[in-house]
Amino acid sequence: MKVLIIYAHPWEGSFNHAxxxxxxxxxxxxxxxxxxxxxxxxxxxxxxxxxxxxLYRKGKxxxxxxxxxxxxxxxxxxLFFIFPIWWGGMPAILKGFIDKVFLNDWAYGQIxxxxxxxxxxxxxxxxxxxxxxxxxxxxxxxGKSDK
Numbered sequence: 001m002k003v004l005i006i007y008a009h010p011w012e013g014s015f016n017h018a019x020x021x022x023x024x025x026x027x028x029x030x031x032x033x034x035x036x037x038x039x040x041x042x043x044x045x046x047x048x049x050x051x052x053x054x055l056y057r058k059g060k061x062x063x064x065x066x067x068x069x070x071x072x073x074x075x076x077x078x079l080f081f082i083f084p085i086w087w088g089g090m091p092a093i094l095k096g097f098i099d100k101v102f103l104n105d106w107a108y109g110q111i112x113x114x115x116x117x118x119x120x121x122x123x124x125x126x127x128x129x130x131x132x133x134x135x136x137x138x139x140x141x142x143g144k145s146d147k
Contacts, residue, residue: 001033001123002032002033002075002076002077002078003027003032003033003034003077003078003079003080004035004037004072004073004075004076004078004079004080005020005023005024005027005034005035005036005037005080005081005082006037006039006079006081006094006097007020007036007037007038007039007081007082007083008039008040008081008082008083008084008090008091008097009040009082009083009084009091010040014084015130016082016083016084016130019082019128019130020036020082023080023082023128024036035072035075037069037072039093039094040093042065044093044096044097045063045096046094046095046096046099046100047096048096048099048100049062052100056103057104058104058105059103059104059105059106060103061100061103063100066100066101069097069101070101070103070106073101073119073122074121076122077121077122077123078122078123078124078125078126079122079124079125079126080125080126080128081094081125081127081128081129083128083129083130084129084130084131085131090129105118106118107119
């Protein structure tokens with residue numbers, strides 16, 4: 001299986017980086033093909049410009065990295081997100097990535113008012129979001145899913 005890891009942490013000495021290395025090792029030992037998209041190392045710009053926003057509703061983009069990232073997602077079978085929770089949410093670089101890359105008419109479409117997912121080839125996704133607070137505080141601030 002081809003797995004795309006979308007990683008959003010700037011410091012190689014972080015716990016998130018240790019998680020990343022462990023996930024890569026585990027996936028490779030399971031004979032998976034691993035592609036790591038490190039948003040910080042790639043200097044991804046998460047900010048939507050006025051010009052990009054004008055194209056946003058049409059599912060178009062100006063940043064060539066957006067097309068590259070869409071191609072990497074399209075070539076993948078599974079997505080794996082690794083990021084810290086900062087100020088109760090994901091880092092701005094990851095939020096901007098989702099805003100700029102998961103576009104209308106590519107990641108989703110609309111049937112009237114109902115959104116329809118278009119990335120049907122993706123078999124699944126895993127999200128590892130780390131938080132320095134207690135499990136209870138993280139659950140209250142960010143919601144909680146099954147372990």
